[in-house]
Amino acid sequence: MTWSDWSWVLPEAFSTFSDDVDMIYYVILWVTGIIFVITEGVLIYFLVRYRHKEGRKATYDHGSSKLEIVWTTATLVVCLALGIVSKGVWDTMKIDVPEGAMEIIVTAQQFEWHVTYPGPDGALGTADDFEVLNQIHAAVDEPVWIHLRATDVLHSLFLPEMRVKQDAVPGKDIPVWFEATATGEYTIGCAELCGIGHTTMNGTLTIHTAADFQAWATAQAQRPRPRP
Ligand SMILES: [Cu+2]
Numbered sequence: 001m002t003w004s005d006w007s008w009v010l011p012e013a014f015s016t017f018s019d020d021v022d023m024i025y026y027v028i029l030w031v032t033g034i035i036f037v038i039t040e041g042v043l044i045y046f047l048v049r050y051r052h053k054e055g056r057k058a059t060y061d062h063g064s065s066k067l068e069i070v071w072t073t074a075t076l077v078v079c080l081a082l083g084i085v086s087k088g089v090w091d092t093m094k095i096d097v098p099e100g101a102m103e104i105i106v107t108a109q110q111f112e113w114h115v116t117y118p119g120p121d122g123a124l125g126t127a128d129d130f131e132v133l134n135q136i137h138a139a140v141d142e143p144v145w146i147h148l149r150a151t152d153v154l155h156s157l158f159l160p161e162m163r164v165k166q167d168a169v170p171g172k173d174i175p176v177w178f179e180a181t182a183t184g185e186y187t188i189g190c191a192e193l194c195g196i197g198h199t200t201m202n203g204t205l206t207i208h209t210a211a212d213f214q215a216w217a218t219a220q221a222q223r224p225r226p227r228p
Contacts, residue, residue, distance in 0.1 A: 012161060015161070020088075102138065102139075112133055136206070138213065140208065
């Protein structure tokens, strides 16, 4: 049983950190959900209990310092606890890019995703790099390190089944990584309103077996390309 099995709003998840992301999502949802129901319940109770009654005068008081200290401290403790629980997952997703990850460049541009692969030499920025449009291909159980860029406006790379969502900012090279745990075809979307064609800024993330990915990459590298 994983956290993803609880899902009634999230799509199925297939990355190494997706279960941790879902755990935080559901913990925050339950904590805030319970507090929301309690506060709304108290509000409705007070509305009814202290409704207008002929002859009853309103009373005024200046609050209770003790109560204010209690609920401020309780809120602080809950927020700190959520922050501490989130910290490890944040570091995993945002800082700890695994060694040996395959590096690719994803460049967002109204309204498409340009994906650059290193080619047979395994190094980006060389003559054998090749580019595909609106598709990311990777091998299962192998980490992918994306250099996320944008050429025009803000976009956001959204890989829902990998639990990846990261803004792409013109002028910045933002690292994003994931490691898929199952082969298949998944969604690429843009999660930042970026112009009139925003809703068409989609693509497909294909997770292959290692052998199939090698075959795909080799075929792409040999594909004739227009001269620059
Ligand atoms: Cu966009």
